[in-house]
Amino acid sequence: MRLAILVGTLAELAGVGLTATATWLVLRAAEHPPLQALTVAVVAVRALALAKGALRYLERLTSHRAVLGEAVELRGRVYDDLTRREHVPSGTALTRIVTNVDQHLDAKLRTTLPWITAALVGAVVVACSGFSLPLVAGLLVNAGLLPLLAVRAPRDLTPLRAKLTEQTAELVHSKEELIAYGLFDDRLAAAAGTAKALSRRERGRDLTPLAIAVQFGAALLMLAQDEPAWLVMAAIAAFEITVPLAATTRPAPEPADEPGPGHVPDLPQLRGRTAIVGPSGSGKTTLLNALARRLEPSKGALADAHVFHTTVRANVLLAKPGATQEELDRAAAITELDLDWDLVVGERGEEISGGQRQRLVLTRSVLAHPEVLLLDEPTEGLDPGQADRVLEQVLDDCRGTALVVTHREEQLALFDHVRHRGPVGHEDVGRVG
Amino acid sequence: MVDRRHLLALIPVPFLVLAQAELLASVIGGGTGFSLLCLVIGVRVLVWWVHREWAHRAAERTRVRLREAFLRSPGTKAGEVATLVTRGVQDVTPYVVGYLPMRVLAVAVPLAVVIRLAFADLAAALTVLVTLPLIPIFGALVGAHTRERTARQWAALATLGGHFLDVVKGIGTLRAFGRAEAQSTAVRALAARHMTETMSALRVAFLSAFVLELVATMSVALVAVPVGLRLLDGGVPLHTALLVLFLAPEAFLPLRAAGAQYHASAQGREVLAKVPVPAGRTGQAPPDPAHAEIVFDDVSVRSLKHFSLRIEPGERIALVGPSGAGKSTILGLLLGFVQPDEGRVLVGGVDLREVDRAAWLESLAWVPQRPTLVPATLSSGERQQVALAKALDRRHAGLFLLDEPTAHLDAGTESLVLRAARELIRGRTAVIVAHRPALLAEVDRVVAV
Numbered sequence: 001m002r003l004a005i006l007v008g009t010l011a012e013l014a015g016v017g018l019t020a021t022a023t024w025l026v027l028r029a030a031e032h033p034p035l036q037a038l039t040v041a042v043v044a045v046r047a048l049a050l051a052k053g054a055l056r057y058l059e060r061l062t063s064h065r066a067v068l069g070e071a072v073e074l075r076g077r078v079y080d081d082l083t084r085r086e087h088v089p090s091g092t093a094l095t096r097i098v099t100n101v102d103q104h105l106d107a108k109l110r111t112t113l114p115w116i117t118a119a120l121v122g123a124v125v126v127a128c129s130g131f132s133l134p135l136v137a138g139l140l141v142n143a144g145l146l147p148l149l150a151v152r153a154p155r156d157l158t159p160l161r162a163k164l165t166e167q168t169a170e171l172v173h174s175k176e177e178l179i180a181y182g183l184f185d186d187r188l189a190a191a192a193g194t195a196k197a198l199s200r201r202e203r204g205r206d207l208t209p210l211a212i213a214v215q216f217g218a219a220l221l222m223l224a225q226d227e228p229a230w231l232v233m234a235a236i237a238a239f240e241i242t243v244p245l246a247a248t249t250r251p252a253p254e255p256a257d258e259p260g261p262g263h264v265p266d267l268p269q270l271r272g273r274t275a276i277v278g279p280s281g282s283g284k285t286t287l288l289n290a291l292a293r294r295l296e297p298s299k300g301a302l303a304d305a306h307v308f309h310t311t312v313r314a315n316v317l318l319a320k321p322g323a324t325q326e327e328l329d330r331a332a333a334i335t336e337l338d339l340d341w342d343l344v345v346g347e348r349g350e351e352i353s354g355g356q357r358q359r360l361v362l363t364r365s366v367l368a369h370p371e372v373l374l375l376d377e378p379t380e381g382l383d384p385g386q387a388d389r390v391l392e393q394v395l396d397d398c399r400g401t402a403l404v405v406t407h408r409e410e411q412l413a414l415f416d417h418v419r420h421r422g423p424v425g426h427e428d429v430g431r432v433g
Numbered sequence: 434m435v436d437r438r439h440l441l442a443l444i445p446v447p448f449l450v451l452a453q454a455e456l457l458a459s460v461i462g463g464g465t466g467f468s469l470l471c472l473v474i475g476v477r478v479l480v481w482w483v484h485r486e487w488a489h490r491a492a493e494r495t496r497v498r499l500r501e502a503f504l505r506s507p508g509t510k511a512g513e514v515a516t517l518v519t520r521g522v523q524d525v526t527p528y529v530v531g532y533l534p535m536r537v538l539a540v541a542v543p544l545a546v547v548i549r550l551a552f553a554d555l556a557a558a559l560t561v562l563v564t565l566p567l568i569p570i571f572g573a574l575v576g577a578h579t580r581e582r583t584a585r586q587w588a589a590l591a592t593l594g595g596h597f598l599d600v601v602k603g604i605g606t607l608r609a610f611g612r613a614e615a616q617s618t619a620v621r622a623l624a625a626r627h628m629t630e631t632m633s634a635l636r637v638a639f640l641s642a643f644v645l646e647l648v649a650t651m652s653v654a655l656v657a658v659p660v661g662l663r664l665l666d667g668g669v670p671l672h673t674a675l676l677v678l679f680l681a682p683e684a685f686l687p688l689r690a691a692g693a694q695y696h697a698s699a700q701g702r703e704v705l706a707k708v709p710v711p712a713g714r715t716g717q718a719p720p721d722p723a724h725a726e727i728v729f730d731d732v733s734v735r736s737l738k739h740f741s742l743r744i745e746p747g748e749r750i751a752l753v754g755p756s757g758a759g760k761s762t763i764l765g766l767l768l769g770f771v772q773p774d775e776g777r778v779l780v781g782g783v784d785l786r787e788v789d790r791a792a793w794l795e796s797l798a799w800v801p802q803r804p805t806l807v808p809a810t811l812s813s814g815e816r817q818q819v820a821l822a823k824a825l826d827r828r829h830a831g832l833f834l835l836d837e838p839t840a841h842l843d844a845g846t847e848s849l850v851l852r853a854a855r856e857l858i859r860g861r862t863a864v865i866v867a868h869r870p871a872l873l874a875e876v877d878r879v880v881a882v
Contacts, residue, residue, distance in 0.1 A: 022678055025661045026657065026675060026678050030664055035662075038661065041661075045658055049654035053643060053646040057640075061632070064632065068628040068631055076617065079600065083604065083608065088604055094601050095598070095602070098597060161520070176801070179770075180768065199522075202493070209481045209485055212481055213478040223467070229461040384868055
């Protein structure tokens, strides 16, 4: 980062120096001195012109390298922090965390670095001017006050964005239903209203015209004070660097904190193969999640169903990195997974069908072969015949203890116990077979 | 789509640039015109203020239009569209406020400067005239030379860049299998590879910027040094020499700014490229499905291959078959949400593609396999009940479509689905995707897909 600042400052100083030297050269020539008096200035003008281009190129490379290098470290740290948290944040919070990392790095490159460079160049020019008052005052305003005013108190647009995200998700996910029921136009109008409100509030504070006024106001004052022309031109060039700072925007980081899960249900005893059944919304999934959190990872693997954008093989191997091809094939046979091992599944598994995705996730659990097998609706999306067959094969293979949330009564014969989660707290444990 | 009205405010800019250089040369050369210079600078600030104000309004209007366009034809990937309408659209602001005005000025200002220089000092005018085109020429050469290479690199970068989000989103899965810590080194290694790849792409991409900067500064040197030497010989007056010195960089300034803004607005241009073409389809009035024959004529799309089926008015049909065979696709075709790649779907002899979709959808009732159009707090079984209730509201519908849920139904919901389905299919054309044997007794014909 220091190298980027140094190179950037030198590049800008070369530019300012070029303007100053060229002006000095012309005004000195007007006094008709001998040619030798101009030689140094002529060489300096040519050298500075070349140096500016080369330094600028180097500055862009070093600054990007510095920020990308920081990205390596920052991403690593953010990831490590996530592996240590007690609860895994929701998908939305995770996306926000990634967005915030990207924005932080982008701000470094586009805001922090140019600001430091401008301040350093300003300081050098001020020193060269012998602390010309209009120059000092103007630079303080342009490099200090205006950027501060421009970024001050960014509005928190998160609630509005969240509302629009929700409305958009509905328009996309339920588009067909909305059209089928004639509701699409109304919902679209509502979302467009939110979008309009958001667009209106996004207007940043752009103080560029003010910065230009300061730039030339200071130059005029310096002219009126009979400062040398080369200094006035150098001042205008130095101010030019500060003008973009007046439109600085800094996006507010999106809140990524959320409350952890509150109520922890009574956890059932783990013995034999247990089916959990009950009406929709009676907290079966919550129960399974709580159980998964309590167990060591090696003991009970609940497949949170993320499918990574990589090959089927890599997705399944997660569960047991050292597994042989034989073990993989055996697991796939149990779950009837019929995908090419080297197929890339696409972002969030978009290239494969819902049923295939479900069997892929199930294959992972089979390969992991945990002490306690936890499955949440493992056969959803499979046709009934296959669903029952696959579940039976998976249960036959497991190490004796399994907890499975299911809706299919046909499958209950596969279990030792059935646990009903009733809607109002009452819970029956039945025995099958 | 993009509002360009703010560009009108730029009309005075080339004239103000000329006037400012003229007056500055006069004042610095020891002549008069200080108060006039103050006035010109005042006007320049004012023009800039008006322009920026309009530019931000134009950007706001553009964002509103884009958001509406994205919402109107929202594609298929909710996550992508949501990102576009919330944050992505914001990226067009640098394009509207920064890049567009500079693109206009990059043409207008050099033109004005060269014309003025031609009257003051022909040699300087020619220098600028010759060096100016070098920028686009070198830019194009560098671009053409490296296009293939950079295209390959950017593709690799997109994959690497997406990796971090993918891994973070899957952290729950990684933790469940005890693989989270092991991935920590992989995250760093991939980020490091991302850095290396990006840097090698940037070394090439920044070459055009390097050429631009170099030509701009070199041309100032090429103008200033000869004019200084001629001034020494008394070949040109001081005022002309200063005017040339001040005007020459002005010819390159907007071009450099446009170059910088071009990079800053890259994301905005990407967003603009994604604007969907509005589908303004109005078709003919659909036949009443209660009295019209429905024909699938050799239809191929997705997993369906050469599928043909004839459904008589009032006939009740169940579709059965393994998962992924295309049962839901058949319903999608009937609804008009899926278009056949080959073949046709005819209703009363009319191709469904020619039919007005809104009117056609009015005339049928549909229960999707996984209804989503209910508040998120409901469980899947409850959603099914709500969707059924909606379908029951449509008793006038001549065609009933039911995609029976494969899972997620408790006994109570399941019996409700059965009862409602029996009620709904009585006495009208019905197509049902059946997963449970119970419904098969209610239909006239079972079709294996």
